[in-house]
Amino acid sequence: DCRVESKQNADGTYTIELTPTAAGTYLVHLTHGDRPVRGSPFIVKVFNPLEVKLTGPGVVENNEDHGHSKLLSFSKQLEWTVDFTSAGLVASNLSATMYGLEGYSQKLAVTEKDAYHASITFAPSRCGPYKLQVVAGGKEVPHSPVNISLQDVSKVTAYGPGLVGGCVGKPITIAFDTTQAGEGSLALEIEGPANVTPACTSEEPGCFVVNFEPTKAGAYTLNARYGDKDIPGSPFSISVINPAEVTVSGTAVTGKGLGVGRKAEVIVDTTQAGSAPVKVTVTTPTGKDIPLSLVPDETNGVLHGEYVPDEVGKHKLHVTFNGEPIPQSPYDVLVPSEEECSVSEQEELQSAPSGFTDLPQLVIDAPVGERGTVEAWVDAPNEKQLQCTISNQEDKCKVSFFPLSTGMHFVHVTRNKHPVEGSPFPMNVTAQQVRWSRPLPDASKCTVAGIEKHGRFHIDCRSGGGFGYLEVAVFGEYVPAEDIAIKHNGDFTFNITYKISQQPGRTTFSVKWHGVHLHGSPFTVYTV
Numbered sequence: 114d115c116r117v118e119s120k121q122n123a124d125g126t127y128t129i130e131l132t133p134t135a136a137g138t139y140l141v142h143l144t145h146g147d148r149p150v151r152g153s154p155f156i157v158k159v160f161n162p163l164e165v166k167l168t169g170p171g172v173v174e175n176n177e178d179h180g181h182s183k184l185l186s187f188s189k190q191l192e193w194t195v196d197f198t199s200a201g202l203v204a205s206n207l208s209a210t211m212y213g214l215e216g217y218s219q220k221l222a223v224t225e226k227d228a229y230h231a232s233i234t235f236a237p238s239r240c241g242p243y244k245l246q247v248v249a250g251g252k253e254v255p256h257s258p259v260n261i262s263l264q265d266v267s268k269v270t271a272y273g274p275g276l277v278g279g280c281v282g283k284p285i286t287i288a289f290d291t292t293q294a295g296e297g298s299l300a301l302e303i304e305g306p307a308n309v310t311p312a313c314t315s316e317e318p319g320c321f322v323v324n325f326e327p328t329k330a331g332a333y334t335l336n337a338r339y340g341d342k343d344i345p346g347s348p349f350s351i352s353v354i355n356p357a358e359v360t361v362s363g364t365a366v367t368g369k370g371l372g373v374g375r376k377a378e379v380i381v382d383t384t385q386a387g388s389a390p391v392k393v394t395v396t397t398p399t400g401k402d403i404p405l406s407l408v409p410d411e412t413n414g415v416l417h418g419e420y421v422p423d424e425v426g427k428h429k430l431h432v433t434f435n436g437e438p439i440p441q442s443p444y445d446v447l448v449p450s451e452e453e454c455s456v457s458e459q460e461e462l463q464s465a466p467s468g469f470t471d472l473p474q475l476v477i478d479a480p481v482g483e484r485g486t487v488e489a490w491v492d493a494p495n496e497k498q499l500q501c502t503i504s505n506q507e508d509k510c511k512v513s514f515f516p517l518s519t520g521m522h523f524v525h526v527t528r529n530k531h532p533v534e535g536s537p538f539p540m541n542v543t544a545q546q547v548r549w550s551r552p553l554p555d556a557s558k559c560t561v562a563g564i565e566k567h568g569r570f571h572i573d574c575r576s577g578g579g580f581g582y583l584e585v586a587v588f589g590e591y592v593p594a595e596d597i598a599i600k601h602n603g604d605f606t607f608n609i610t611y612k613i614s615q616q617p618g619r620t621t622f623s624v625k626w627h628g629v630h631l632h633g634s635p636f637t638v639y640t641v
Contacts, residue, residue, distance in 0.1 A: 117141065136161040136201030160201035165254035167247055169193030169233075171261035182242055184340065187265035187295065191235045195247065195254070198229040202249055209233045212244040212258075221245075240265045240295030264295035269344040271337060275323075276346075278389075280435075281355035284324045289337065289344075292319035297340035305333030305353070330355035330387035354387035356434045361444065365395070365420070365430055368486065369530040371448050376421050379405060381432065384414035389435035393418050396443070398426035422448045447486065449528070487512075488527045492537065494520035500604045515605065516542040554579030556629035564622070564636045572607040572624065572631070579627045585609055586623040588635075613640050 116132045133139060139157045143150040170191050171183035185191075195207060204225035211219045224232050237243065245259040270290045279285035289299060299321055301311050307329035315321050327333065335349040364370055365377035381391050393405040405418035422428065430444040489512045491499040501514045501524070512526060523537035559577040563570040572583065585599060596612040613620060623635045 133159040162249040162252040164200035166196040167256045171259045172256050182260040182262045187263045193233045195231045204231040208248045210246045262296045264340050266342040268294040269339045278352035284326050287323045289321040300338045302336040306331035327353045354389045356439045358386035359439045379418040381416045392433045394431045396429040397424045492523045552578040554627035556626040559626045559631045569610045575605045582627045584625040588621040
């Protein structure tokens with residue numbers, strides 16, 4: 114049904130107004146004086162854009178979401194369907210336009226599928242935001258405009274040295290370019306031996322720089338997602354190394370048992386340093402480089418190598434990790450001759466001339482440093498270890514010590530960490546020999562160092578004679594000193610450690626050698 118009204122105009126014409134209640138084709142019959150007007154009935158087509166139904170990518174039914182951009186994965190062709198069954202339209206009544214960035218606009222073809230349906234297609238050339246406007250008879254149809262944002266995760270690129278790996282204590286940098294991927298957010302997650310928090314910065318739209326600093330070596334995994342999808346290459350495997358954690362051992366490093374023609378072993382442990390190429394090279398005294406072949410053992414990260422020295426003298430062992438020398442490299446290793454060191458003389462005190470007398474000593478048939486490293490120490494009867502003095506004496510080296518007590522002493526002598534034949538050597542020291550081994554005590558020749566620093570100081574009585582009678586007394590306003598300890602270093606030097614309470618006041622230290630104050634004693638320390 115359709116309500117029709119007729120209105121006569123002043124010039125004798127009539128205006129006919131129709132008010133249709135539904136879209137469709139109407140026949141309008143006009144009469145004048147009960148006679149049909151020429152051409153009557155007239156055909157009137159009525160359409161209703163509000164009855165047009167638009168469906169397809171990005172079209173939302175919820176009015177609250179209308180106008181918001183719908184995120185879509187990039188596609189070579191997008192298609193929408195227009196249903197105008199109840200709208201009284203034909204396809205030719207429709208028009209469609211696509212708008213994009215930077216003033217982009219394109220008229221889209223509306224293709225009739227049947228009498229009541231048409232399709233609109235669009236082939237995007239790049240990602241980004243778009244707006245589809247569909248008009249019927251000069252009015253936008255429901256759900257128009259359609260706002261969409263095309264995203265293509267495959268267009269995200271990751272690059273930078275950090276993708277290959279890095280080193281503990283140094284920042285690892287990775288860059289991401291999303292400018293060709295459309296709108297979206299970059300999400301990062303790093304998993305590995307230690308917790309790390311990546312810092313992400315952006316200097317220009319769509320370009321991001323990610324930095325993180327690992328604290329432990331090992332394999333890390335970087336998960337990178339853009340718009341809830343993994344970017345190409347994700348997850349990324351990042352190898353982090355720590356050259357400082359590489360340990361090197363074996364006879365080729367310690368020098369123990371080394372000699373010309375004897376096999377020297379190198380053990381490189383990288384279990385705590387991460388995974389990277391290891392290279393070991395030995396440089397001989399004549400400058401010849403010997404590369405070592407490394408063989409892994411059953412323990413992952415431990416490598417073994419060996420070589421046979423053919424030269425006497427100082428060798429250098431070079432160890433590189435990932436192409437860089439480790440902190441301890443190169444190692445200096447002395448290869449001695451085949452001759453073994455031996456003790457040719459063993460002397461004990463016989464008489465006591467004035468002042469210092471000859472000290473108990475051993476004489477070794479090779480100068481210091483010529484046949485390896487010579488080391489010596491003495492086990493005294495009081496379970497204390499005494500230091501020895503090692504000095505050159507023509508083609509021999511002399512080992513001597515100051516006895517502090519009577520009884521059997523045992524002198525240990527090693528060359529390249531190996532005990533020389535007969536070591537340890539027994540020496541019986543008498544009371545008379547103890548007295549003869551030191552001149553009379555002289556406190557004026559003792560020195561104190563570091564007394565101005567709280568907590569510890571050092572006393573040197575090597576030139577002070579006597580047998581080791583040291584007194585340290587403490588006086589204070591609040592008795593602020595406690596936990597005092599005196600350590601004899603075995604060579605007539607002493608380390609004094611103590612603790613002062615936090616109460617302000619003055620602490621006085623009295624230091625005596627054989628009952629006589631040292632120069633400057635008593636000493637005063639203030640607590641504020």
